[in-house]
Amino acid sequence: MNSVIWAAGGTGFTFLMTTLGAAMVFFFRGKVNDGIQRIFLGFAAGVMIAASVWSLLIPAIDEAQAQGQIGWLPAAGGFLLGGAFLLILDSLLPHLHPGSKEQEGVSASWKRTTLLVFAVTLHNIPEGMAVGLSFALAAQHGGDTALYAGAFALAIGIGIQNFPEGAAISLPLKQEGVSTGKSFLYGSMSGIVEPIFGVLTVLVAKNIEPYMPWLLSFAAGAMIYVVVEELIPEAHLGEHSNVGTMGVMAGFLIMMILDVALG
16 A cells, blocks of 8 residues: 555656646746757657656566566567557557657547647656555565665656746647646646556556566556657757757766755
């Protein structure tokens, strides 16, 4: 039960940060500068890359070896399955990326605003799973303080990058003609899948403890898919895309420091 409470708290924090980011729609009237948008997207990508390595793949390898398995095998297998899972979701669920006019996934007659919200909601799923699994791993090791610290670091890192992410959905919605209140609501609710999947993942992990290395690397593969498929390409749109690159480096650095310093 403690792991469920901690996971709910950690993913609740990441959801709160998404909500605070979405609230920026009340303060910005015009369009957000493209350069700032690229920095935000790059920052989110950097955080997710570092989190995938330090918070998920390395613990997956360590956990597999502790169970007497070949360390890289479940890490590699779970990583591939996580990427395949997101690929399937990406191919099936109707969604639309900000700045794009081409709908992806199965064709649907949904409103453009609904498709935009779906795009962000889709890649919040692995983030919730990652935070939930980190707390579940700590609980399985008798409340190991180092593992809990690592889980906290991951929640903080994901939360930090969720702030600009919330703004990245609410502000474009307002520019699409959606009311300020609805833009905020949609931006906030795009992050609700994180506590939902975070808690569900903990509940599942309790019953399949031997597969924890696979689950950790699964979340890593799903996150890397989002980074390569969506965040980095969108961070490098237009000229002078080096600001997006600097955003990636800054996000990676901050997440790495958080994980190493707190873990």
